[in-house]
């Protein structure tokens with residue numbers, strides 16, 4: 448569970464102001480959808496939260512502490528494409544999430560730790576509907592399956608915050624609604640705080656507990672670079688959670704699993 452605070456954040460690239468005066472508090476376990484016209488800085492916001500970009504002014508706090516400047520295991524991310532490794536099998540892709548977290552230098556687990564992680568990965572693959580596909584490579588999976596794999600890989604790392612950048616944008620409508628159900632379930636059953644960029648308003652309202660719109664108030668061509676986008680709408684949607692998070696099983700947190708600690 449993590450609370451996020453953007454406190455008077457600006458982001459500029461040279462003379463180009465992308466975002467200005469962004470102040471927002473996100474409660475732990477919220478699901479925030481970021482919407483707005485193309486180029487208004489949604490991905491830039493996400494990348495600052497991931498630690499890939501730093502604010503030009505202002506500060507970002509996670510649970511009251513300044514954001515660490517580089518990506519870490521507390522923040523998982525799923526992009527529209529290329530989130531999984533093509534040369535690793537489905538199971539290896541999910542295991543990698545845990546291996547990179549637990550064994551930073553070698554990137555591999557051995558013995559009991561590996562067995563425990565494999566068991567957890569198999570449970571997670573079952574949850575996301577990829578049971579039976581463990582030994583396939585991503586190229587043998589449909590787009591929807593690849594994104595379910597990307598979600599499993601991100602969740603296997605036990606992040607507190609999950610960042611989604613148009614994760615379902617490239618999927619067909621039928622597959623999209625299936626994965627929406629999965630996403631809702633994962634969010635309901637975990638303690639994740641989710642921040643998702645989407646172009647699709649109906650997706651935003653279907654999934655999120657809060658919809659935040661970015662907009663540039665001055666949009667004449669000569670003004671575009673000198674004024675950034677700000678938050679123009681901030682809509683709380685009624686609480687969407689239907690379940691309490693289950694006990695910290697394997698994949699859901701990856702932090703408190705006794706099997707793993709004893710391994």
Ligand SMILES: Nc1ncnc2c1ncn2[C@@H]1O[C@H](COP(=O)(O)OP(=O)(O)OP(=O)(O)O)[C@@H](O)[C@H]1O
Nearest residue numbers: 460463465483484485486487488489490491492646
């Ligand atoms: N590394 C960078 N250097 C310079 N300009 C950048 C950089 N990254 C982003 N920008 C500029 O910042 C602006 C916002 O980009 P961003 O990708 O955040 O917008 P977006 O709202 O996510 O757009 P879209 O909806 O089209 O994905 C764009 O004008 C982009 O060109």
